[in-house]
Amino acid sequence: MTMNEMTVRVNGAELILERVFDAKRELVFKAFTEAEHLKHWWGPRGWELPVCKVDFRPGGTWHYCMKCVDEKQGDFFGMESWGKAVYGDIQEPERFIYTDYFSDAEGGIQEGLPPSEIEILFEEQGGLTKVISRSRFGSEEELRTVMEMGMEQGIRETWDRLAEHLAAIS
Template sequence: MLNNGMASSVENEKVLVLERVFDAPRELVFSMFKEAEHLQHWWGPRGWAIPVCNVDFRPGGVWHYCMKCEDKNQGDFYGMESWGKGVYKEIVEPERIVYIDYFSDAEGNTDENLPTTEVTMLFIDLGGKTKIVNRSEYVSAEALQTVMDMGMLQGITETWDRLAERLNEVK
């Protein structure tokens, strides 16, 4: 499926693969994922802000953040907070980031009731442009379906649109 330049597919019923080309050099695109000051400008769907974003960008380091809905037009979501936590497993600058993605609370405790994901992001140099290949592996097809039912695909599409806009602002 292609959505705003983003291709998505499912492998083995439990791996969601997303691909998109960004019109910016690989080093710049990679930096958008490692620096809190960048992440706060684009991470999350439209209408959501990142009031908390702590990044310890190293293997074993933790990225802990809060997304908060600031758009009154989003009805029941307005004012809602969604906390997340990533634990970095592998970082190869500017080629690859591997991390475990969790739903969490404000203290960073993981929510065992929601799916955990192993995310592998590849940053492929296309000579001034960068292709991101994002592989999110869930423990089961049911876990993947849970996040799909939560609207994750629309959320990531809007997030990557915001990333493209941020790249245009800073390049």
């Protein structure tokens, strides 16, 4: 795997993403778990995070709003997409687990859109950090639903933005 290249594998109802980032593991872990970092990179290009509340502890939540601010994105311009994560096991800086939901502005779970159980692993590789994201869905059909919504492209752009943010601060 080369730097800046995200690999994507589907294994049944599980989506596995991997990428190596040019930053130390502790910094990459913080970038995934602290609001002041997430605001700079979470979401595809042309989207911002006007709301980002993180309570990073087992049982704590991360509630956020992605908003499209790029007029060139047509019908998406001005659109808001709310998400909510509920954190499970945390082993800083090696890994954490959360359940990811589509939500509304109040934090209520959106019915009909599939949640996923996500484990993020951070592997030290001589000053670089390999991030492995494992998203487990309730069924292969649920995974197909989010893939058809453009999730892979969105994550690719999001992780590109993370690499740019890490380069700017490290």
